Amino acid sequence: DRNEIGKHRDERYKKFNEQFLILKKAKIFNSFHLNIDLNDIEQECLLSFEKKITDIISYVESILNRFSIDNHLTRNDYIEFNICYLNLISFRQEMTSIECGVKEKLVRIDKIIFEKINTWVHSAELDSTVQNVTTMLINMKRISMDMPSFKTKINERIDELLNYYKNITNDNMAFTKLGTLLNQDKTGIGQSIISEHKPFQGYSLSLFNEKTRRHDITYVLNNLEGDSIDRKLLEKRYDEFNKFYKELVQQNLKPNMKLDKLIENIKLIAGNIKQESDNIDWDAGIRKKVPELAAYIFALWTLKNAEHYFEAEGSDNRDNYLLQPHAAQVIAIFRMLGIGDKNEELKNNLVQIGTGEGKSITLGSMACILALLGFDVRCACYSQYLSQRDYQAFVPLFDSLGLLNYIHYGTFNRLCEDIINDNGDIRQVVEQIISKDSNTGMKNNQNIKRAKILLIDEVDVFFSRDFYGNVYTPTATLRDPIITSLVHLIWKERKSRLNLNRLKTTNEYNECCKKYPNWKLLFEEAMKDMLFDVNNFESHGYIVNQDKIGYVEQDNIVYNIAYGYKTLFAYFYEHERGQISKKSLDENIYVRIKCGSFSYAEIPLEFQYIMGVTGTLKTLSDPERKVIQSVYKITKNTYMPSVFGINNLKFTxxxxxxxxxxxxxxxxxxxxxxxxxxxxxxxxxxxxxxxxxxxxxxxxxxxxxxxxxx
Incomplete structure (x- = not known):
């Protein structure tokens, strides 16, 4: 099936395997002289499996024979190959009770493909003309894209070939020419090589700078839209910034540069400010620092990432190999901080920046400026992957300025955790109150905390069904051998229509009540939930992976959330099926105690200011805009022009x-x-x-x- 999802395919083969194992075990009934011979049925099944596997492998080999002679397969060939190959992978992985030589056949398939890849690598090494290397790279990348099962390994070979070519030519101009030819490839494969492979990072950066540098501060200010814009004052502030930035880069840009003095100067400019929630200082003296401070931070960022500049020795456009802030990103920061406004005051606001036009750079630099000026900064994103990617990109900058304790990146779930646990781990507090009738988990915090600022990455997250109108409910867990016995009993008796009244008569339940005498009502409520979920756990979608039960959350699989007791009984069920170990099951047997429900929508109101960048500000609906203005008090909006120039996107x-x-x-x-x-x-x-x-x-x-x- 072309449309079958990998998880469903694995599940299908897993069920085949389970059914075949049942058939094998059923052969013990042959001694009862039944009308059917189970040995014959087993042999029929085996022959059927073997025939199907033989047919699949024959078809794959016919495709690979053509591939070995001529790499130009049709789109349909690639689709059929991928379907067959993935079925063989699932068969090998899930059909543990049958051995049809699949493992050896898969090794053979891999060998044929990489023999072809290696002939292209060898050709490029023998004939290192830029035209031949370009052709061989495109051939390899085409297979990487059309045979995704081999993508990682083929991409590694492409990186090796690129590094080999870079070393033997030892000439940035030659590598730039290779990039130019790849960029001109009409199939688009060459552009994929440039954008996806690390050896081309410097070249990709030069292309980006080349495209965007013609759209300077004049273009940005002429096309800027928003509330209370003073273009002359913004231009003045930008000129101050740009003068400092260029001088700093020019003074420090040299091989083996030492940046300690620059870092020391950044800290001196910022001063020792600590903003308090009830006493925020944003006077003229601090506001005046912002352009200079931004210039120093961006200069440090540029210099810390200058390796491509030194690789580009001899290039006509060497400055294009530097990571540099675009005027639009600098103006976006000034607008968020109120710099260049009539009153230059801090206020809740949002800035629209197009996708791929520097949102992460804007947020990272904003976080630095605010943290240096005494704030605690939280950058919230819908995606754990994107959040961590952006954070890791700026960690060297944050660390060199001593800001790691004041800048935090994470999803909105992580944000809720941090806010709720600000004075101590709420789960630990609840567990101690129940098990020990004491509370030593709360922090007696005498330190004055910094005022908190929330930086949002994509405002439409506010209105997703996972956030707006939803609640975050952290739960504490109680583990005890007595609780384990009680849960095992509930699982064992799940088909006997066990109810609360019957459960209360059991030794296991009464032992729990003796252990926690002050919390009988709480246990009774927990048992009601457990008795319901033990009969309904199969209705919720979960994933078994790495000996754990996980759930898809946005773009990630998470293992630290549970759906009532459905997750607990999913562990029991998968353990009985052999998919979860006893160790993992035992670690996940507990009674869950709700620590309260916290509205996601209320969490941003815990911050002194809310600021953010998004690609969808103009397209918010009227009700969404009303919520932003009335609930979150965000009344100032800015719409940045594209760094690539005015686009031709029209909608009629x-x-x-x-x-x-x-x-x-x-x-x-x-x-x-x-x-x-x-x-x-x-x-x-x-x-x-x-x-x-x-x-x-x-x-x-x-x-x-x-x-x-x-």
Whole structure:
């Protein structure tokens, strides 16, 4: 099945394996002289599996034979190969009760593919002309993209070849020429090599700077939109910044540079300020520091990342190999901090910056400035991966300035945890109160805390169903051999219609009440939840991975959340199926005690100021805009122009919204696809089609309308 998801495919083979094991065990009934011979059935199944595997492998080998001779396979060849290969992987992984030589066949497939990859590497090493190296790299990258199972290993070989070419030419101009040829590749594969492979980081940076440098401060200010903009004052502040920044880079940019003096000067400029929640100091003296302080921070950032500049010796545009702030990013920071406004005051505000145009740089630099000026800064993002990526990129800068304790990156869940546990671990406090009738977990914090500022990465996260109108409910856990016995009893008796009244008569329940005499009502409520969830745990979607039960949260799999006691009984169920070890099961048996429910929407109000960057400020709906203004008191907005210049994106109801009969729905979509593929109206375009549901997508995919695109 072309559309089968990997998890579903693995599950299918896992079920085959379980059914085959049942069949094997059932052979003990042969001694009862049944009308059927289970040995024959087992052999039939084995022969059927072997035939299917043989057919798959034969088909794969026929594709690989053509691949070995001529690497130009069709798109359909790659699709069919990937389906077959992934089925073989799932078979090897899940069908543990049958051995059909799959492991050896997979080794053979890998060998054929990498023999071809190695011939291209060898060709590039023998003929190191830039044209031949370009061709070999594109050949390798095409396979990396079309055979995703081999992507990681092939990309490693591409990196090795790029580094080899870089070393033997020892000439930045030669490597730049290679980049130029790849960038001109009409298939787009060459551009993928430039954007995805580390040896081209410097070249990619030079391309970005080349594209954006023509859109200078004049362009930015002329196209800037927002509330209370004073363009002349902003330009004055930017000129102050730019003068400091250029001088600092020029003075310090040299091989083996020492940056200790620069770091010391940054701290001296900032001074020893500590902002308090009830006493925030943002006077003229502090405001005046911001352009100079921003220049010093950006100069340090540029100099700390100057390795590509030194690699580009001999290049005509060597400065393009430096990480440099764009005027739009600097103005965005000034707008967020009120610099260049009429009153130059701190206030809640949002700035729109396009995707890929420097949101992370703007937030990282903002965090530095605010932390140096005495604030505690929290950068909140919807994605754990993106949050950690951005944080790691700026850790060297934060660390060199001694700011690691004052700048925190994380998801909104992490933000809630930090705010709730500000005076001590709430889970630990609850556990101590119940188990020891004491409370030593709360901090008696005599230290005056810094005022907190929230920096938001993408404001539409506020209105996702995971956030706005939802609550965060941390839970404490009680573990005890007595509790373990009680939970085992509930699991064992789950099919006997065990209810609370019957449970109360058991020794296990009464032993728990003796152990925690002051918390009988709490245990009774917990048992009600447990008795409900033991019969309903299979209804919730979970993932078994790394001997744990996990859940998909935004773009990540998390293991530290639980859905009532459904998660607990999922551990029991998967343990019985052999997917979870006894050790892991034992570690996850406990009674959960809710520590309270905290509204996600209220958490931002714990901060003295809310600021942020987003790509969707202009497209917020009226109700969303109203919430931002009335609930979060964000009344100042800024819309930054694109660093790439004015885009031609247009939306007109007449041309872009179509209403057709249901019978013509797929035909209209197909016509629109065809028009754009051939460039009928506005040049050839790549197309993304979004459907309302998986069902609708499948209907379109299987329809006769799709025709030649299928």
């Amino acid at each position: 109801i007449k041309d872009d919204i179509m209403i057709d009969n249901e019978s013509d729905y797929f035909n209209v979509i197909k016509r629109e696809i065809d028009d754009r593929l051939v460039g009928k109206s506005s040049g050839k375009r790549a197309i993304l089609v979004f459907f309302e549901s998986n069902r609708k997508l499948k209907e379109f995919y299987d329809s006769t309308t799709l025709g030649s695109l299928n």
